[in-house]
Amino acid sequence: MSTDEEQPDEPIDILLVEPNPGDSRLFEENFRDGKLVNTVDIVPDGEEALDFVHQRNEYADRECPDIVLLEPQLPGKSGIEVLSELKNDPGLSDIPVIVLTSSDAGEKIVQSHGIEADSYMQKPLEPGDFVDFVRSIEEFWVAIVQRSAEQPATDSNRN
Template sequence: MDSVEDGRVKPIDILLVEPNPGDTRLFTESFKDGSITNQIYAVGDGESALEFLHQRGEYESVPQPDIILLNFKLPGTSGEDVLARLRGDPKFSEIPVVVLTSSEVEEDIVRSNGVDADHYLQKPVESEDFVDFVQSIEAFWLTIVRDSSK
C-alpha cells in the first residue's frame, strides 16, 4: 500500500482506531506478514483519534494519515462522531475512511444511519483471515490512488 509522490512510491501512513488490543496486534502483524511497509499508528478510542488528527499532546509530531481504519464501537467519543467531525472539517474531509464492522448486521445498521464512509469492511473473526483482510484494505487504497491520479 504505497502512494506515488513526484514519481516515487512512498509508504502510506495509516491510522487504526481500534479499541481491542488483540485486534490491533493482529492488524499490525498482518501488515508485516503481508510485506506491507506502511507506518501504522494505532489509538484505542475516538478522543485519541481526534487528538492524533489534530496533532495535539503526545501526537504533536505524528504525520497526517493517508487513510483511517475506524472501528465504530469505541469507548467515549463514538466512531460515528469521529467520522462526522472529519467530514465537517475541510482539513480532514479528503482522508479516506474505512469503517470496520464486526458483522453484516452492524454494517447494515451503520449504512442505514447515513454514515459517510468511503468503504466498509467486516473485521475477520479468525486470526488467519487478517492477512486477506489487510490485502483488501490495500486493494481499496490502490483504487483510491488510481482514481485520484486521473
C-alpha cells in the same frame, strides 16, 4: 496481473482506531509479517483518534494519516462521532475512512446515522484472514490514488 503491480509505490500511513488490544496486535503483527510497506499507528478510542488526525497533544509531531480504519464501537467518543467530525471538517474530509464492521448489520447501523464512510469492511474473524484483509486495504488505497490521479488538476474538490 501480478500482485506487485497493485502494491502502492509509497508506504501508506494507516491509523487504526481499535479498542480491543487483541485485534490491534493481530493487525500490527500481520502488517509486519506480511512485509507490507505501510506505517500503522494504533489508538484505542475516539478522543485519541481525533487528537491524532488533528496532530495535537501527544500526536503533535505525527504525520496526518493517509487512511483511517475505524471501529464504530469505541469507549468515550463513538466511532460514529469520529466519522462525523472527519467528514464534516474541510481539512480532514479527504482522508478516506474505512469503517470496520463485524457484520452487514454494522454497516447499516453506521449508515442509519446519515454519515457515509468511504468503505465498509468486515473485520477478519480468524488470524489467518488478516493478511487478505490488509491486502484489501492496500487495494482500496491504490484505487483511491489512481482515481485521484485520473482527475484533471483543475477539478475542484466537491463533496
